[in-house]
Amino acid sequence: xxxxxxxxxxxxxxxxxxxxxxxxxxxxxxxxxxxxxxxxxxxxxxxxxxxxxxxxxxxxxxxxxxxxxxxxxxxxxxxxxxxxxxxxxxxxxxxxxxxxxxxxxxxxxxxxxxxxxxxxxxxxxxxxxxxxxxxxxxxxxxxxxxxxxxxxxxxxxxxxxxxxxxxxxxxxxxxxxxxxxxxxxxxxxxxxxxxxxxxxxxxxxxxxxxxxxxxxxxxxxxxxxxxxxxxxxxxxxxxxxxxxxxxxxxxxxxxxxxxx
Amino acid sequence: xxxxxxxxxxxxxxxxxxxxxxxxxxxxxxxxxxxxxxxxxxxxxxxxxxxxxxxxxxxxxxxxxxxxxxxxxxxxxxxxxxxxxxxxxxxxxxxxxxxxxxxxxxxxxxxxxxxxxxxxxxxxxxxxxxxxxxxxxxxxxxxxxxxxxxxxxxxxxxxxxxxxxxxxxxxxxxxxxxxxxxxxxxxxxxxxxxxxxxxxxxxxxxxxxxxxxxxxxxxxxxxxxxxxxxxxxxxxxxxxxxxxxxxxxxxxxxxxxxxx
DNA sequence: ACGGCTGTGTTCATTGAATGGACACCGCTT
DNA sequence: AAGCGGTGTCCATTCAATGAACACAGCCGT
Numbered sequence: 001x002x003x004x005x006x007x008x009x010x011x012x013x014x015x016x017x018x019x020x021x022x023x024x025x026x027x028x029x030x031x032x033x034x035x036x037x038x039x040x041x042x043x044x045x046x047x048x049x050x051x052x053x054x055x056x057x058x059x060x061x062x063x064x065x066x067x068x069x070x071x072x073x074x075x076x077x078x079x080x081x082x083x084x085x086x087x088x089x090x091x092x093x094x095x096x097x098x099x100x101x102x103x104x105x106x107x108x109x110x111x112x113x114x115x116x117x118x119x120x121x122x123x124x125x126x127x128x129x130x131x132x133x134x135x136x137x138x139x140x141x142x143x144x145x146x147x148x149x150x151x152x153x154x155x156x157x158x159x160x161x162x163x164x165x166x167x168x169x170x171x172x173x174x175x176x177x178x179x180x181x182x183x184x185x186x187x188x189x190x191x192x193x194x195x196x197x198x199x200x201x202x203x204x205x206x207x208x209x210x211x212x213x214x215x216x217x218x219x220x221x222x223x224x225x226x227x228x229x230x231x232x233x234x235x236x237x238x239x240x241x242x243x244x245x246x247x248x249x250x251x252x253x254x255x256x257x258x259x260x
Numbered sequence: 261x262x263x264x265x266x267x268x269x270x271x272x273x274x275x276x277x278x279x280x281x282x283x284x285x286x287x288x289x290x291x292x293x294x295x296x297x298x299x300x301x302x303x304x305x306x307x308x309x310x311x312x313x314x315x316x317x318x319x320x321x322x323x324x325x326x327x328x329x330x331x332x333x334x335x336x337x338x339x340x341x342x343x344x345x346x347x348x349x350x351x352x353x354x355x356x357x358x359x360x361x362x363x364x365x366x367x368x369x370x371x372x373x374x375x376x377x378x379x380x381x382x383x384x385x386x387x388x389x390x391x392x393x394x395x396x397x398x399x400x401x402x403x404x405x406x407x408x409x410x411x412x413x414x415x416x417x418x419x420x421x422x423x424x425x426x427x428x429x430x431x432x433x434x435x436x437x438x439x440x441x442x443x444x445x446x447x448x449x450x451x452x453x454x455x456x457x458x459x460x461x462x463x464x465x466x467x468x469x470x471x472x473x474x475x476x477x478x479x480x481x482x483x484x485x486x487x488x489x490x491x492x493x494x495x496x497x498x499x500x501x502x503x504x505x506x507x508x509x510x511x512x513x514x515x516x517x518x519x520x
Numbered sequence: 521a522c523g524g525c526t527g528t529g530t531t532c533a534t535t536g537a538a539t540g541g542a543c544a545c546c547g548c549t550t
Numbered sequence: 551a552a553g554c555g556g557t558g559t560c561c562a563t564t565c566a567a568t569g570a571a572c573a574c575a576g577c578c579g580t
Binding site for chain 2 (some may be wrong): 531
Binding site (some may be wrong): 271274301302303304307380 | 566567568569570
């Protein structure tokens with residue numbers, strides 16, 4: 001097929017690679033941007049991007065830049081966890097928010113990261129890095145630790161033996177310390193993180209369990225280190241987490257399972 | 261390339277066709293479903309679907325069915341209009357909702373349909389057909405008429421000369437009547453629809469204008485035909501619409517433009 | 521037990537769609 | 551006026567995509 005070039009590569013993989021170049025913070029990319037980020041020849045990238053644009057998967061703005069198209073957004077709307085969990089959890093998030101007036105987040109596991117599927121933010125609360133749809137590391141965030149600890153030994157080993165990036169001075173990167181924390185987390189269902197991702201910000205998280213006892217998400221509140229005492233936050237997070245889990249069909253008797 | 265088969269077809273188009281088979285109401289599809297809906301040979305569909313699953317664009321559930329994957333949802337998150345407009349408009353939608361306790365919708369134009377990008381629904385309010393991410397016809401909905409009337413003559417002619425489906429007994433399908441309504445709508449920026457989509461449901465809509473005077477969205481409230489008087493609803497919809505437009509940089513002096 | 525039916529998974533010879541180097545244009549800076 | 555980066559187009563080459571064919575498992579009615 002190709003005059004020359006990189007073999008063993010499917011068209012599909014190239015097409016998807018072009019798509020997944022779009023990331024939070026890089027939502028409007030020129031053709032040249034796509035070429036740089038994918039490393040593919042520009043004629044190839046162009047053909048693929050134009051085809052995606054033809055289908056409405058990408059939009060092309062008057063200035064020539066590509067953005068994610070509405071049709072792709074519509075498709076995303078159909079993702080299962082997202083829609084049901086979000087609408088189910090929303091009232092609880094709102095209650096938590098009115099009670100604490102702090103950032104409230106709902107996240108699920110995706111690969112080796114946590115994905116934020118819903119957030120309520122206080123205007124007066126400190127700015128956070130990531131948005132809805134954004135990703136968080138597993139080893140140094142509240143929701144991350146909760147999800148990781150219930151993600152099965154395979155995932156845990158993969159993450160712990162991989163690069164544990166030191167996002168902040170107080171990030172915990174010693175795998176033995178983490179392993180112990182995860183064990184605690186598996187027992188209690190909660191995780192408390194102090195300034196591990198961003199200096200000055202703490203996070204209190206709780207697992208969300210469905211009717212089969214599977215941990216399908218994590219709920220967390222992000223607070224300033226000096227502001228509220230964690231003892232005050234933790235109970236409400238636990239209560240809300242249990243409430244959501246209950247709506248998902250979980251009952252106190254159901255044993256919480258690992259792995260996913 | 262193919263042993264035999266339909267030529268003039270790109271791999272990309274096939275891949276996207278598989279993706280876009282997923283629609284509201286059909287969010288979990290078996291391989292056989294995909295084959296039926298695309299009409300492509302099952303070996304081909306399988307190859308494409310598996311590749312999409314490998315990349316996380318689709319998920320494969322234990323029962324073998326495919327669903328839209330989280331990564332696709334994340335991508336959709338990056339669509340421009342969606343995220344900014346939604347967060348911007350949300351407070352206004354909430355205000356409208358608390359004032360009226362009826363369905364409140366925000367929609368944008370996509371091709372020859374309106375796409376709902378945000379909705380607040382009253383639990384006690386009547387069930388609606390479509391969800392967030394769902395589509396509405398242009399010729400017999402409030403948001404549709406608002407968007408259509410400002411969509412340029414090209415779009416208007418295309419829609420009016422196309423099939424004007426009669427969703428309900430009171431649907432207006434006479435193109436001359438519609439043309440007059442659209443002219444009114446262009447002048448006032450609002451549209452009122454009585455039982456044209458669903459018997460018993462009316463809708464009051466208002467355009468959202470950005471700083472350049474372009475109509476980028478439409479806001480609407482859906483009410484029972486017999487419930488509140490439209491005169492009471494209309495002013496609040498107008499007020500909220502103006503509020504959102506103002507946040508988008510629109511000032512009373514800016515002339516509203518057509519076409520998009 | 522058996523044939524029919526549907527859903528799923530795998531194989532492989534064939535071939536045309538994908539490829540990417542090359543060329544060209546435009547606007548901008550040096 | 552030469553250099554540069556971004557964008558757009560062309561076309562001979564060739565290998566990845568194709569899909570008919572085969573295989574198997576589960577289910578139903580007989």
